[in-house]
Amino acid sequence: MSTKPLDADTRPAGHGGSQAWAPAFAPGGGAHDANASSGGSASVFVPGTTTPVALPPPLAPAERARLDQAFCATLEKGIHGLCFSPYTEGQQPGSQISRAQIHERLAIVRPHTRWVRSFSCTDGHEQTPPVAKAMGLKTLVGAWLGIDREINAREIAGVIAVAQAGHADIVAVGNEVLLRGDLSEDELIAHIEQVKAALPGVPVGYVDAYFLFEKHPRVTAACDVVMCNCYPFWEGCPRDQALAYMQTMLARTRAAAPGKRVLISETGWPDQGSAFHGAVPGTEAAMLYFVETAAWAECEGIEWFHFAAFDEAWKVGAEGDVGAFWGLWDKDALPKFAGKP
Numbered sequence: 001m002s003t004k005p006l007d008a009d010t011r012p013a014g015h016g017g018s019q020a021w022a023p024a025f026a027p028g029g030g031a032h033d034a035n036a037s038s039g040g041s042a043s044v045f046v047p048g049t050t051t052p053v054a055l056p057p058p059l060a061p062a063e064r065a066r067l068d069q070a071f072c073a074t075l076e077k078g079i080h081g082l083c084f085s086p087y088t089e090g091q092q093p094g095s096q097i098s099r100a101q102i103h104e105r106l107a108i109v110r111p112h113t114r115w116v117r118s119f120s121c122t123d124g125h126e127q128t129p130p131v132a133k134a135m136g137l138k139t140l141v142g143a144w145l146g147i148d149r150e151i152n153a154r155e156i157a158g159v160i161a162v163a164q165a166g167h168a169d170i171v172a173v174g175n176e177v178l179l180r181g182d183l184s185e186d187e188l189i190a191h192i193e194q195v196k197a198a199l200p201g202v203p204v205g206y207v208d209a210y211f212l213f214e215k216h217p218r219v220t221a222a223c224d225v226v227m228c229n230c231y232p233f234w235e236g237c238p239r240d241q242a243l244a245y246m247q248t249m250l251a252r253t254r255a256a257a258p259g260k261r262v263l264i265s266e267t268g269w270p271d272q273g274s275a276f277h278g279a280v281p282g283t284e285a286a287m288l289y290f291v292e293t294a295a296w297a298e299c300e301g302i303e304w305f306h307f308a309a310f311d312e313a314w315k316v317g318a319e320g321d322v323g324a325f326w327g328l329w330d331k332d333a334l335p336k337f338a339g340k341p
Helices: 061-077 099-112 125-134 149-164 185-198 217-222 239-256 283-300 315-319
Strands: 043-045 052-054 079-083 113-118 138-143 170-175 204-209 225-229 261-267 304-306
Touching: 061 079, 061 099, 061 283, 079 099, 079 283, 099 113, 099 125, 113 125, 125 138, 125 149, 138 149, 149 170, 149 185, 170 185, 185 204, 185 217, 225 239, 239 261, 239 283, 283 304
Parallel strands: 079 113, 079 304, 113 138, 138 170, 170 204, 204 225, 225 261, 261 304
Antiparallel strands: 043 052
8 A cells, every 4th residue: 555645746736626526425514534532622643743633523423324324335335346455463464374264354345345456476365366256256466566576476476377267357567666666667567568478368557656657657558457546645635625636646547548447456544543644544534435435436437446345453563553444344354334334
């Protein structure tokens, strides 16, 4: 997941802007995206600053009931895709993942999504796509690339084997490699071309923060499908402006990739943790972002993957205290939000 905020000259022009689409849930009056326990006069501090960020008041009971209903209806109906990692308490990248664990967690999300996105094809994660396909789900299968060339070679071999076995509907070669600076543009393109050559007929592309496709047109050109991560939260956007802001992210990616299939490979909002500039985590904020994004995406025919299915406790160190709280279900696979779907 993208954790690096943009420089000022790369941001979309403003967080707001008009939008023709009307949200499915529009509570009346005032801000409405704090935790339900927060009072109207409460505030939080952005880490590393002395500037307080005001917490909006919680929804009134009737409005919260409407949000609960909208959230449950959205999840019950199902969305396009969910980002899926099967890690349980004490596990992290490098842990060996069993097929039984993958099956147990996929069975939870299966009724609520049509696609799942996996991130790796080593350490047992290569079992996710066949299990998902057996459940009737479509798969966006990732090869995780980083600075270790030996691991990269195993990931590439793994994703090719998974796709050649018929378990991948789309292949993603790398996730935010350019954002992290792990590989050069030439190295990344070489991996993309290698996978494309091995998988004729399978759409192959790359995942990164949306603005990287503007900065690296050669990478964009190499992709059959362009997959952009869009996080208004990590650019400090207030929750009530986040959907419109995210729409500009997608528009910029499409402009950088004319004629190509473009999908949103990650977007979401954390329900706990520290504020990031004007972006404040919260239960109602996370629910609202999910409901509004799903309604807009369905209306416009957008392919999108919500981040994430489950909370991942190991991410606290990697992404700050918000890192562990992006899931629709918690780290123990228990429902977190309204109605406990």
